[in-house]
Amino acid sequence: MSRRLATLFHGRPRLQVGALLAGPMAWLVVGYLGSLAVLLVAAFWSVDPLSGELIHSLSLENFETLLNEPVYRDIVGRTVLIAALVTLTDAVIAFPIAFYMAKVASRRGKAILVVAVLIPLWSSYLVKVLSWRTMLSAGGIVNWALAPLGLSGPGFGNTAVWLVMSYLWLPYMILPIFAGLERIPDSLISASEDLGASPLTTFRRVILPLAFPAVVAGSIFTFALTLGDYITPKLVSNNQFIGNVIFNNISTNLPLASALAVVPIVVMIGYLLVARRLGAFEHI
């Protein structure tokens, strides 16, 4: 039996690869893309108002609702704006840390810093958000620390969502930038210096262009993770994200929820196309 199988595969590289990939590909196409396709199909259905049962006929009604109700435009705008702000914040904070880790720290210091960046990922997402909720509450530590200065914390709201998300997704920005910077040979930096470039010029003309694809790669994580989150907005603000509206409609109006789920997919496709233009995928 095994000999016959071996003969079958011998000298047939395509069959070998096919057999090897059949399982994972079936999972990807049927389990992953298939369920996504079913979800998207549902976006064109509607719901019987009385019994709440699905009506399986095609219509663009849900997409019209999304376009015509101002509240959905506000929610999409808010979600995308906060995702962009979180990405920007994380990029600004992560770059110096990653640079120090990659180029300045000793071997030992580097190891310690990598572990330090990874440690928050070991604890539960929910615990981290709830700790922020406690810290930002009226009687929380943020207000207590700011009180002597005559200030008060941001309380719950968009600012709190921005703060918490920036905290949550920071490691996802640091690690790709760190990996990108590590790949830049030190000799390039020395060469730039030898040719008389100031540190700022070296950074601007040598390091930044080489590390930029890594920043874009990190931004895909922070942007996509913020875009899809709905628990943080619920716990530290009253404002709805796209995910909250999907959650609220999923059991009463699945077609509307599906139509809403198309929005982040479209936004992400646009984002990825821009990222490809900027060269984020060249070294993958």
Next chain:
Amino acid sequence: MTTRQANSARTAWLIVGGLLAALLLLAGCGSSSDETTAGNELQKLGKGEGEVDLISWGGYVEPAWSKPFEQKTGCKVNNKVAGTSDEMVALMRTGEYDGVSASGNATARLVDGGDVAPVNVSLVPNYKTIFSDLKNQPYNTFDGTHYGIPHGRGANLLMWNSNEVKPAPTSWNVTMDPKIAAKYKGKISQYDDPMSIAEAAVYLKAHEPKLGIENPYELNEEQFEAAVGLLSEQRPYVGEYWSDLTKQISAFAGGDDVVGTTWQYQYFALKAEGKPVAASPASQGFLPSEGATGWSDTWMISSRAKHPNCMYMWMNWIVSPKVNAEVAEVFGEAPAQSLACEHTKNPNFCSEYHADNPGFWKRVYYWETPVSDCGNGESDCKDYNDWVQAWTSIKG
């Protein structure tokens, strides 16, 4: 671009195209679900089928009373906890469950969808001693047919922080009237559910008689717009919309919120922690002057139940005096069984939760499912989808 890259790009587009085609095919030939007719009620109780599959609110099915049930009847209890009424309806639609502890905002949807069967109350001996004001209600009896066994009920109270909110409010105007609510800007706690629209309607019913609101769940265009408008005005003053009761407890305990809608459970939990919270006193009938919304839960049996005998035994068990007392105390609600009051651990439990005080419940408007047909033959009322949509718009 090299030829190889061009080839792989073409393959990628072919895959995308193929998926799109498959998608359209799927969308076109989605079969319509078959029309389920409500099954007839069970006539005679038979032997247990060995297990029963339930959907319930958290705290309704606990080992403390489900284990003795299993030992007594031989029906193994498989429980699925649902977080919202909407989730319960969705789960019942799968046909995989025998029964559900449905609130009034789910029952009509389940009956209309043919998901639940009528209940023969003569097969549930404990039904006889259930509080009479819970029987034959519009959310459990449809066209004179019983569709379930009442389990328990609660009211949505007005709670406030007695240090911060003075004088003690006697009306919902403290959260609903923009002039008064502005005093507690950013510190109002509102239940995060479309049912809050009914709360605004209860307020308008008392204060805007010319709108002619009778039932806060049957609102025509004008009445609905008024209630939604009131909540939109309230929006800037809301500190937090809560759906998870621990979130509300933490907001009141931490001083983030000082006044708002609550359930008896949170009120007594905060009291027990020694927090300065108050709710309407006995002199006001324990409710603000307008009355309040509330919920009344009903055990219903699926029209496709695989274990109907076990389900009937469960419905009788859960409203038996001792068990109903246990559930009510664990969950924090008024028991449906009148004999349960003799079995509660806290001897004052039934009076604290007003279980035996019909006057209290007369002023409570139990959750119902809003439907477009509200009895005047014109189908001009707002249905539940409109309520969900409006609630999304209010929160913004």
